[in-house]
Amino acid sequence: MALKTGADYLDSLEQLRPTTYILGERVENPYEHPLIRPMVKGVARTYDMEHDSEGARYLVTRNESGERVSRFVKLYDNSDDLLAKVRMLRFISQRIGTCFMRCTGMDAINAVGSQVYDCDRKYGTDYWKRLLAFIDTLQAGDLTVFSGVTDVKGDRSLRPSQQADPDLYLHVVSKDSQGIVVRGAKIHQTGSLCAHWGIVVPAREMQPEDKDWAISFAIPIDEEGVIHVYGRGTLEARSLDRCDLGNAEYTKFANMVIFNNVFVPWERVFLFGEHEYAGPMVRNFGNFHRHSHGGCKSGVGDVIIGAAATAAEYNGVAKTSHVSHKLSEMLKVTEAIYGCSIAASVNSSSTPSGIQLVDPLLSNISKLYEGKELHEVLRMMIEIAGGIATDLPSDKDFANAEIGELLRKYLKGRQEVSTEDRVRISRLIEKLAFESRDIVSNIHGAGSPETHRMTVLRSIDIEALKSYAKDIAGIDKTPRPGVGSKHD
Ligand SMILES: Cc1cc2nc3c(=O)[nH]c(=O)nc-3n(C[C@H](O)[C@H](O)[C@H](O)COP(=O)(O)OP(=O)(O)OC[C@H]3O[C@@H](n4cnc5c(N)ncnc54)[C@H](O)[C@@H]3O)c2cc1C
Known part of the structure; x- marks a missing residue:
């Protein structure tokens, strides 16, 4: 369970070969590209923070087995974990001044976990076990995950199954004994190229007819068929010119990630058609x-x-x-x-x-x-x-x-x-x-x-709020008991 340093993280990215397009060009090694490098450096800095005594207090925790792991790849077991997350993110932002993306995967593994446990109990599936095995992999390698939630969505007034083109929401196109094949595109994927893995979460509530779109899974970012297309932002000239002072070091990008008939083995599928769990x-x-x-x-x-x-x-x-x-x-x-x-x-x-x-x-x-x-x-x-x-x-x-x-x-x-x-x-x-x-x-x-x-x-x-007002105004003296806010 060795925690990576920034240098280890950069080395680990060099092993990956993600299919990447930036400003119309296919880029073989995106990690050195001036539009990608500043965010990669921000993420690398978070890895270094895991090793300094002040940063480790915020970024490092222990897993169920008592091993030291990054907080970014741990489930939220109690309110202390949630408090620690908020404090950690503020601590890091004060030092980086922009997005460092590692929280997206952290939130996604927790969101998926919160539902698949219940799904297993209802349907006898084994998604929870698969998710825990995936989290073990993340903890063992101190890996980074991006969250693939936002589909491109086409006509916003239509459900996934009603779209003229079914690919406007990511969906299953085939399955066999080994796994599934998926197609679609997720947009605004913060730092997709800074991650080792992506975890896909459905973007909305689903009905029974949308079950082919009710899917969740994990994917290596350089899996065959996964295409990262750089999303443009303002102020790019600074990075491209490699000049101009003032937080030139760190910046953010958010890509479109296209899933062009991508194979996912069953052990990394965390939801497959159980549509009622997509919304929650x-x-x-x-x-x-x-x-x-x-x-x-x-x-x-x-x-x-x-x-x-x-x-x-x-x-x-x-x-x-x-x-x-x-x-x-x-x-x-x-x-x-x-x-x-x-x-x-x-x-x-x-x-x-x-x-x-x-x-x-x-x-x-x-x-x-x-x-x-x-x-x-x-x-x-x-x-x-x-x-x-x-x-x-x-x-x-x-x-x-x-x-x-x-x-x-x-x-x-x-x-x-x-x-x-x-x-x-x-x-x-x-x-x-x-x-x-x-x-x-x-x-x-x-x-x-x-x-x-x-x-x-x-x-x-x-x-309940109306009942309080009516009570005080002397309209109706029977306030609804014990409700009004769900705080307590
Ligand atoms: C910088 C940035 C980083 C992001 N990072 C990530 C990320 O890492 N991972 C990820 O998955 N997503 C990410 N997102 C996506 C973000 O969650 C979405 O932008 C957000 O959910 C809104 O979706 P949209 O952009 O498609 O807007 P739209 O859905 O097009 O919304 C546009 C407007 O239409 C309204 N609207 C949409 N649908 C309906 C409807 N059915 N009825 C009535 N009104 C409607 C909305 O309220 C809104 O006002 C990021 C976005 C940004 C800008």
């Missing part, structure tokens, strides 16, 4: 992943606030009252996002599988805050930083013998601060504010906001 599986994934965002996005929020405060300092306005006011407003939002995820861990509940579920109400409230209010935090960061959050000349201009000195002279802030440091913090601010994957993920990551609102309403008994 994806709902649990969503609740777990919104809970994860409460950790990682509050950590990114810490970087946003720190960047704004540094810009104010470099511009000579750190002590002004409006900056202090904005910083406290920004903290209000990030701590609320974090606090709801902490609370969702405390108010968690157990399942027959032993996997602990987060409180869906609080984890979705955390995500709703992120989706709306984190943008206000970004807006205030830009307000504090000034227009220099965009329009900076490139590093190549600073290196130009004719204009470099002029740029350093005219872009100076406070006398004590070098122009280079002012440029660095301004570029970090630009990246935090305008990197499209981070910004759109605040809204749609872990499901769209309407899903979060639906889950919130499903978690609350509105009739």
Whole structure:
């Protein structure tokens, strides 16, 4: 059960041969590609954290046999595991400042596990045993998994079995004694090329007629027929030019992953047609992943606030009252996002599988805050930083013998601060504010906001709330007993 170092992780990727297309080209070794490397480096950094004494406190735990394993490949046994997850994700984000993707697989193995245990008891299947064997493999190799949840979905008003093209949701096309063959495509697959494995989760509720789409399985990322197509984002020029200061080191990508008649052996199939488990599986994934965002996005929020405060300092306005006011407003939002995820861990509940579920109400409230209010935090960061959050000349201009000195002279802030440091913090601010994957993920990551609102309403008994109001207003003095929120 050796925990990998960052170097071990990079070596392990070099053994993989994923079919990859980036900007229209087939790329044989994506790991060295400038659009892929920065996220791979972020993930490598998390592996290194497993080895330093501070990081290990957050990232390393013990499995059932007492062996030290990465928290990213362990089931949530109790509320302490859920609390530890949120704290770990914030800790890492504060040091990386963007997505490091390992939480997606962690949430997926737990979501799948929470349902297949029940499925086995109902149908006599042996999915739970298969999943545990898969988790053993992950723990033994300290491996990384991406979560394949979001299908391309075609006409959103139609169920999988109603689509004109059945491949718009990933589905089974054939089976034999060895396994199944699947076809379809999952989109927005965060860091698919940073992983060793992918775990597929159905994207929605399924009816009996959708049973061929009600599937879950694990797949090596370089399996024959699996094609990774790089998804474009803003600010790519920085990575492609390999220049421009300010969090140039880490970034994020999210690919489309096409499954072009991919064979999956039975031992890695975790759901096969038991349609009633698809909905709860994806709902649990969503609740777990919104809970994860409460950790990682509050950590990114810490970087946003720190960047704004540094810009104010470099511009000579750190002590002004409006900056202090904005910083406290920004903290209000990030701590609320974090606090709801902490609370969702405390108010968690157990399942027959032993996997602990987060409180869906609080984890979705955390995500709703992120989706709306984190943008206000970004807006205030830009307000504090000034227009220099965009329009900076490139590093190549600073290196130009004719204009470099002029740029350093005219872009100076406070006398004590070098122009280079002012440029660095301004570029970090630009990246935090305008990197499209981070910004759109605040809204749609872990499901769209309407899903979060639906889950919130499903978690609350509105009739009970009405009864409290009617009681106090003297309309009806018989409040519904003991309900209103599912907190307690
Ligand atoms: C940066 C980023 C990273 C991501 N990472 C991952 C990942 O690692 N793994 C993964 O599996 N997914 C990932 N996702 C996908 C994410 O979960 C989806 O984007 C999200 O679930 C929304 O789905 P969609 O993008 O297809 O939007 P759509 O489904 O097209 O939604 C667009 C709008 O239509 C509305 N809508 C959709 N269907 C209906 C309907 N039937 N009735 C009424 N309204 C409807 C929605 O509410 C929304 O407002 C990521 C997304 C982003 C942006």
